[in-house]
Amino acid sequence: MVSIASDQAVPTSATTLEISTKLVIAGGFGVGKTTLVSAVSDIPVLGTEAQMTEASVGIDELGLIPEKTSTTVAMDFGRLALEPGLLLYLFGAPGQDRFWFMWDDLVRGAIGAIVLADTRRLEASFPAINYFEQRGDVPFLVAVNRFDGRLTHPLDQVREALDLDPAIPLADCDARERADVLAVLRVVIRHALNAELNS
Amino acid sequence: MLRRPSPEHASAAAQLARARRPGRVRPFTVTGGRTGAQLHLGAERLVSAVDDAHCGRGLSPEEYAIYSACAASQSIAEIGAATGLPLGAVRVLVGDLAKAGRVVVHPAASEVSKVALLERVLDGLNRL
Secondary structure, eight states: OOOOOTTSOOOOTTOOOOEEEEEEEEESTTSSHHHHHHHHOSSOOEEOOOBOOHHHHHHTTGGGSTTOOBOOSSOEEEEEEEETTEEEEEEEOOOSGGGGGGHHHHHTTOSEEEEEEOGGGGGGGHHHHHHHHHHOSSOEEEEEEOGGGOOSSOHHHHHHHHTOOTTSOEEEEOTTOHHHHHHHHHHHHHHHHHHHHHO | OOOOOOHHHHHHHHHHHHHTOOOOOOOOGGGTTOOOOSSOOOTTOEEEEOOOTTTTTTOOHHHHHHHHHTSSOEEHHHHHHHHOOOHHHHHHHHHHHHHTTSEEEOOOGGGSOHHHHHHHHHHHHHHO
């Protein structure tokens, strides 16, 4: 039994205490964060997802990303039940720069982060990588989303272009595929576990 | 592929972006003008309504919406999605409801050893 602060309600016998934790999914606008979350979530992805207006299409250079008609403008999330009493939430961080102020709050308490990257617009992942590099307290990895199932650049070229610290894992996945996404989740948790054991 | 610029440059850009960030959302009248909860409730934190006949009574519409939304345990984020209230408002009102004994806030993951938590998460992922 975990004790809780005395100013909170005392659980009744009907309430089973559960623990929840979270991972943050970051990356540029239109990189597939929502797709990744929905590939593994037990529940339909929830949150505020507004259809982009024509005005914001121009601002966000939507034309560079084919077949993208909407994007996350607040944050969206999914949930995985890992065992009775343990839930893992996946929060998609807002991709546009003007929502950066939400990140610190979202990242607080996260056990890890995934920066999703699109090799057709690798620069869209730079702000997220810089953010986690500078924080230094949230273990993260970079996952290249294989759009249409194809990897357009070898991972060693991507690592070089990202100037990624050799200690940061670099993976690739098809964000639509549950097995791929689960594999990436395991890598980030193993990475976090190693970081914790070596600290 | 474009190379990532040096961290020094990026840092300056990030600082600029932060300096220019829009103001926080204004306090909502439903929270009586308060924006900060006494205890930090992460968006993933679970909340359960206390199942007792009197607990749902005498609440404001927003409090009642929250109370009803967590009849089965739900995260702060899920309560926000279910009620349409912003997360900041949900946090404040959940804090009030918890103080009044109407809802139970489940323990934070930070109350568990980090290594043990990560091992449990990894075990769980391996079983999926």
